[in-house]
Amino acid sequence: MNVLVLGSGGREHAIAATLAKSPQVEALFVAPGNGGTEGIALVGGAPSKNVALDQMDAAAVGEFAEANGIDLVVIGPEAPLVAGVADALREHGIAVYGPNAPEALLEGSKEHAKRFMGDNDIPTAAYAAFDNADDALAYVREQGAPIVIKADGLAAGKGVVVAETLAMAEDAVRACFDGAFGDAGSTVVIEECMTGPECSMLSFVTGGRSFPMAPSQDHKRAYDGDTGPNTGGMGVYSPVPIVADDEMDAMVAIMDRAAAALPAYRGTLYGGFMLTPCGPKIVEFNVRFGDPETQVVLPRLQSDLAETMMAVAEGRAADTDLSWSDTWAVGVVLASAGYPGDYEKGKVILGIEEAEALPGVTVFHAGTTRNADGELVTAGGRVLNVVALGSTFEQARERAYEACELINFEGKQLRTDIGAKALRGREAWA
Numbered sequence: 488m489n490v491l492v493l494g495s496g497g498r499e500h501a502i503a504a505t506l507a508k509s510p511q512v513e514a515l516f517v518a519p520g521n522g523g524t525e526g527i528a529l530v531g532g533a534p535s536k537n538v539a540l541d542q543m544d545a546a547a548v549g550e551f552a553e554a555n556g557i558d559l560v561v562i563g564p565e566a567p568l569v570a571g572v573a574d575a576l577r578e579h580g581i582a583v584y585g586p587n588a589p590e591a592l593l594e595g596s597k598e599h600a601k602r603f604m605g606d607n608d609i610p611t612a613a614y615a616a617f618d619n620a621d622d623a624l625a626y627v628r629e630q631g632a633p634i635v636i637k638a639d640g641l642a643a644g645k646g647v648v649v650a651e652t653l654a655m656a657e658d659a660v661r662a663c664f665d666g667a668f669g670d671a672g673s674t675v676v677i678e679e680c681m682t683g684p685e686c687s688m689l690s691f692v693t694g695g696r697s698f699p700m701a702p703s704q705d706h707k708r709a710y711d712g713d714t715g716p717n718t719g720g721m722g723v724y725s726p727v728p729i730v731a732d733d734e735m736d737a738m739v740a741i742m743d744r745a746a747a748a749l750p751a752y753r754g755t756l757y758g759g760f761m762l763t764p765c766g767p768k769i770v771e772f773n774v775r776f777g778d779p780e781t782q783v784v785l786p787r788l789q790s791d792l793a794e795t796m797m798a799v800a801e802g803r804a805a806d807t808d809l810s811w812s813d814t815w816a817v818g819v820v821l822a823s824a825g826y827p828g829d830y831e832k833g834k835v836i837l838g839i840e841e842a843e844a845l846p847g848v849t850v851f852h853a854g855t856t857r858n859a860d861g862e863l864v865t866a867g868g869r870v871l872n873v874v875a876l877g878s879t880f881e882q883a884r885e886r887a888y889e890a891c892e893l894i895n896f897e898g899k900q901l902r903t904d905i906g907a908k909a910l911r912g913r914e915a916w917a
């Protein structure tokens with residue numbers, strides 16, 4: 488099988504590295520890829536290659552796929568899915584892992600997602616949607632704080648404000664309608680503020696059925712103790728020890744209900760849950776693998792990912808058979824100084840080989856590239872995802888942090904408390 492993965496983050500490195508383990512995969516391309524996705528050794532063929540393709544350009548991707556006998560295109564990020572790249576490729580008869588634009592609207596429009604949840608009896612925060620500032624401000628004043636303000640469209644994870652005060656909420660509403668998020672903010676969704684730990688559940692969805700992966704938990708704030716600005720995610724672990732059995736059942740049932748309402752969906756559906764005192768509720772659906780969740784979930788997958796993705800892409804639910812190792816995985820993000828604000832690029836990265844020599848450790852690249860001298864250098868805010876497997880949560884954590892110490896680049900920034908709250912138990916969220 489010849490496979491093309493679209494994307495350039497840690498998620499795509501983890502997807503590519505897991506596909507490379509399949510004896511079915513004879514050729515693997517990543518477009519545009521990063522410093523880690525070039526040259527991954529394949530069990531079933533020659534090493535992987537990066538390709539300079541624009542992931543939003545369906546025509547260029549389709550031409551490449553036809554010219555290179557690609558059997559399956561795996562779309563990593565949300566932007567091409569929402570823009571209809573999967574639809575265009577399918578029209579050319581190419582098998583695609585990732586939903587078409589109508590289904591991708593679940594992530595592309597928060598108002599659409601809320602309506603979908605209402606129609607399908609999926610628990611979520613109460614909400615109202617507005618297309619003008621005056622009505623939105625009146626609603627916010629009536630509801631009071633805390634309250635959550637969201638730009639409707641895609642805003643790279645930056646379009647959500649959990650407002651502790653009425654003034655913050657009013658500012659957030661004004662910012663949206665003043666164009667802070669461009670067109671994405673021309674509709675604003677205002678939600679009740681939920682409480683509880685968050686938990687991500689990724690699921691293979693095809694033929695109206697959901698095949699859940701192990702749960703994971705992201706750490707979105709930049710600094711220790713869940714302080715500082717929101718980021719794309721600074722660390723993650725899987726599974727999640729604080730989830731009770733009845734909560735797990737409720738999350739699985741919610742993903743089943745969502746999948747049943749999406750008969751044409753072919754890809755990963757990401758349920759972002761909050762474990763509220765009234766049970767798990769959906770914070771958001773994403774229409775792709777999570778980043779950095781994927782980096783701790785896929786290393787625990789024992790089934791053949793290429794076979795699974797092909798079965799999902801072809802709507803063969805019966806062939807979606809998953810098995811998982813009973814290890815724990817902890818992933819720590821090494822970021823550039825200044826992230827999620829401005830940061831410098833081009834810093835030489837050392838120590839990855841030494842880190843990967845530790846038992847159970849894999850380093851996924853998120854923002855790296857090679858400079859003119861062939862050195863591996865930083866090229867993004869989130870630079871590396873250091874992932875360790877262990878037979879206990881504590882062991883996985885210790886290994887991950889030991890590996891983080893061996894890797895160096897100027898300005899290396901990391902959280903030192905990934906998984907610490909979960910180790911203290913559910914009371915840590917009280």
Ligand code: AMP
Pocket residue numbers: 612635644647649678679680681682685707759770771
């Ligand atoms: P989203 O982009 O929708 O995932 O929101 C980003 C983050 O904002 C979530 O991971 C939550 O931490 C927080 N958040 C979003 N919606 C709510 C809500 N209704 N109540 C409390 N926190 C929320």
Ligand code: GLY
Pocket residue numbers: 705719720773776777778779780
């Ligand atoms: N880790 C959050 C996301 O992928 O949206």
